[in-house]
Structure formats: C-alpha cells, structure tokens
Amino acid sequence: MSSPVLFAEGLRKRFGGYYALDGFDLSVPAGTVCGLLGPNGAGKTTVLRILSTLMRPDGGRATVNGFDVARQAAEVRNHIGMIGQQSTVDDILTGRENLALWGRLYHLSAANARRRADELLEQFGLTAAGSKQVKHYSGGMRRRLDLASSFITAPSVMFLDEPTAGLDPRNRIEMWSAVRALALGGTTVLLTTQLLDEADQLADQIVLMDGGREIASGTPDELKARTGGDWIDVTVRDLAEIPAAAGVMARTAGGRLQTTPGENRVSAAVTNRQHALTDVTRALHAAGIDAEDVTLRRATLDEVFLLLTGQDLEGEEAS
C-alpha cells in the first residue's frame, strides 16, 4: 500500500491554558475524502491550519505528500489548496476577473490565467455568471467560486474548513456536488464539518473529534455499526400508546430503547436483524397497538456521537 497523502502523529497545539489539540493522529490515503466531525472547539480547524502551514504545531509532526509541514512549508504549499470558513473572493470583481487574478497570483501568464479562468467557470458550473460582479452571486455560487479559485493550479490536496457553513440546503447540495467532482478526479480532500449529514454524504473516512482528540474513526458504516448497527423505528398514532409500544419493543427487539419527549416514535437497537421487523410488527398487532409506520434502518452518526461522548453535536448533554 502506498504511503498516506496526509499524515499526522501526536499533534499538539496549545492556546493559552488549554490544548486545542492533544495528541492527534491522522492518516488519509490518496484520492479519498476525510471528514473531521465534531462540535465547536473540538480542534478540527486547528488540524486544518497546521496541515496547511498556517500554524506550527507545538508537538508531534505532520506531512503532506511526504513533506513536513513545519520544516518544508514552502514545498507543502505547492501541493495544497485551502478554503477557509470565510469567502476570499472579491465582491467588486466579476467571477472571471477573480479567477484570472488568482491565476496571476499562482504565476500563470496573463493569457493562461484567462484561459484557466474560463475552464474553471465551466467546470464549476459558473460560466453563465462569469461576467457578473461577485456581489450579485448566491452564497452557493460564491462558495463554488472560492473552490474554483483554489483549484487554479489543481492541487492534489484540498482543505475545506466548514465548506457549507451558512448555506441553504439547495446551495449546500450544489457545493457537495463540487466536492464530489474533485474527489472523483483524484484530489485528496480533508474537510471539517459540524454536520453529520455532510460527513455521511461526502466522506470515505470520518474522524470524530472531541476535546482535541480523535474519539472514533472509520467509514460512515463502520461508525454506525458501533452503536449496535441497526435500529427499528415504530411510529404510533397516539402519544398515549408510547409506553405500551416501548414495552413491546423492549421484549421483542432486545436492544437499547430511545424515545424523544413529545414525539410519537420509539426507536430500539436491534440484536437480530433477520427477524426483528416481523417480530415487532406481530407483537405490536397482538398487543392491539396501532402502528402507523415500522422501519428498520442503520444508526445515524448522531447516535454514534451521543453514545461515544454523552453529548450531541451541539454540545447539549444527553437526557
């Protein structure tokens, strides 16, 4: 197996009295998308800043394509693109002018910079908006222009810091499409996110972070399997039927139970996937409970995070 494109070992970074990173390891193979997932203050952005040479670690080491981020920073910068949490494109310039300017800053000739700008507008679905000033762009278009501008010299590694923060669902899906297009083309992507859905949709490998450390990592499916794998959701017609339904499910499904106050749904971790659905349906029927919906599904990343930290991603204590 070839060596990882992104590698970190025992990274530590201290801000004032606390460790933003406290012994963080990472290994991302070429051409894959890795998602750093965790609540605010987990240390996700600090990892990105160290790997993109903006910040030096206080301890440990990290490499990009084999180059040390602290000792060979100039070499690392030849391989990376970085999109921060804020948009860095210029409002007053048009989309095409922005890309041409960034192209010049990446030392393309004026003619090449213009040609590349047109190519990128096409690739990122912005040709029609190319001659408009960026102040007239939607949030999603602006974000894609950001992405295009850091892809001028087509780096093999792209860092994205909360790429869809502040975008509405439609724009978010457009941005996801752009990230997928990069990954399909072979770019290695490291992104941070607070959104489970985003990590689930984009990442080949997810690293769950909390308090400056990794608390779990794996493919989305592997992580979901850690809560016991499958869950069964039963939706009843009447809130009053919840306790009875919960009793039935505890006997038949066999795993942990979960209810949310005020919602007419009971979830149970399933120990025997093959029979669970029929067993539960029959038992509910026998108990005279009117189930509106019975579904078998994989655990969500939310449930994984809750299980591992006792907190949900917004930092609320579990009840």
Next chain:
Amino acid sequence: MSLTLPPITPAPMPRAPRSIVQRLRWLISDSWNVASRDLIHWIRQPVRLFSSVMYPVVSILIFGYVFGNAVMVVGGWNYREFLMPGLFGQSIVLGVGVTLVAIAEDTNRGVNNRFRTMPMSRAGYLAGRSIADLMNSTLDIVVLMLCGVAVGWTWHLGFGNVLIAFGLLMLLRVAMIWLGIYLGLIIKPENTSVVWTVLLPLTMFSDTFVSPQMMPAWLGTISEWNPLSATVGAIRELFGNPGWPGDSWVSTHPMVMAVAWPLAIIAVFWPLSVRRYRSMS
C-alpha cells in the same frame, strides 16, 4: 435544478522558485497583482475617487477660509501659502488609516491566510499594498496641489524642488504604510475607527496649521518633534512658502528630520510587520 459536475482532475503544480532572479520576478508580479485589485476597485467605485477629490476641497474651505481668515500671518503673506504644505503632510499621515483599514479587512476576511497557504512571495502581498497606497497618495497630492494653485498657493523655487518635496512626502507615506500595516495586522476591523480619533489630533499637534511657537510651550515642543512637522517644514523650504520655525535644533533642521524620521519609523515597523505577518494565523 440540481447541479452535477463531471470529475475535476488535479494537474502538476508549478515549482517554487529556486534562483534569486526568479524569486525577484515572483515578488514583482505578486505585488503588482495585489495592487491591481485596488485599481479595479477605484474604477468600479467612483465614490472612492469622489471622496479623494472632495477631501482637499473641503479642507481648503475649512482651514483656508473658515479658520484662515482669523489667522494673521506675519509679513503680509497669504495664509493659504502657509497652509497648503500642511495639508499635503496631513493627507499623507491620514493615509495610515487607509492602509490599516485595507489590511484589517483582508485579515478579517481570511484573504491573508489564503495568500499564506499559496506558493506566493511572502513579501508580495505587503509590497502590493504599498504600491496601491503610494498610487492613491500620489493622486491625492496632485489633486491637492491643483486645488492649492486655484486658491493662490504656488511654488517659488523651481520645479526641481517640487519633485524633491514630492519625494519627501512619499518617503513619509512609506513610513505611514509600514505603521499602517503593523496596526492593521494587530487591530480588529471593528476597532479601526479608534485610529481616526487618534490620528486627526496628531496631525494638528504639529506645524500643519499653526506655528508651534504660537502654542503653549509643552505642546509646542511636542509639535516640533512631531514627524509631520519635519516633513511639512522641509517642503515649505523647498516650495519657498512662508514658515516660522522655532530656534530648537529640530525646527532649524527640517530637511534632516524629514529624512531621519521616516527612516526610523520604517526601521521599526517593517521588521515588526513582517514578523507579525509570518507568525499570524
């Protein structure tokens, strides 16, 4: 409509420069490209050009006519002959704010961080900022000079001296650029208005509008030592405009001080800014 993009493939990146000649080429092209962003802003935002022109007109009206008529000038000179070099100097020092706001905005918007992850010349960004600001100030001074001529100011000692005076003003501007860069890197954008509050009085505690000899002794001493007084005193000499310097060493050697002060400021704030820019994140 949903958007589906075809795969986007990476390509080999350009190599970082190895030779000194290539490094220098990068520095020059990077700084010019950063500066060109500002030039497009000017063209697209006529409001900025308009305020560049309005500032001198309003200053001349306020200081030359509102206050100026109450000022008696020894020797029967027109006050506006004394005033104009002061306004040139004031415009240059207020430029600190222009530099600072631009730097603070780029820092806040993450543009600086973007640049710092790119294979760009490290000095290119700061040099580009300097080029844009020097061009901005050149325009300001030329407009101010034209307005001055319109209200009776002129130079009396030849055009060569005008060019030297212009050089001294730009030297002070370079010092103000490095001061502005440093302040812009450490001040948050929401606090930049404080700078104007400090800056405006600093341009007054000098011989810009009134000779320090007319001030209370302690304030007069501060004003004489103000770097702005040195440049303004020097260009008054070069233009042959009236001035009433005191008899302290600084007041009688404005030419020396007009070179020494900016160089000292640059010597302090250039290394500070570069160090700050390298280590920030």
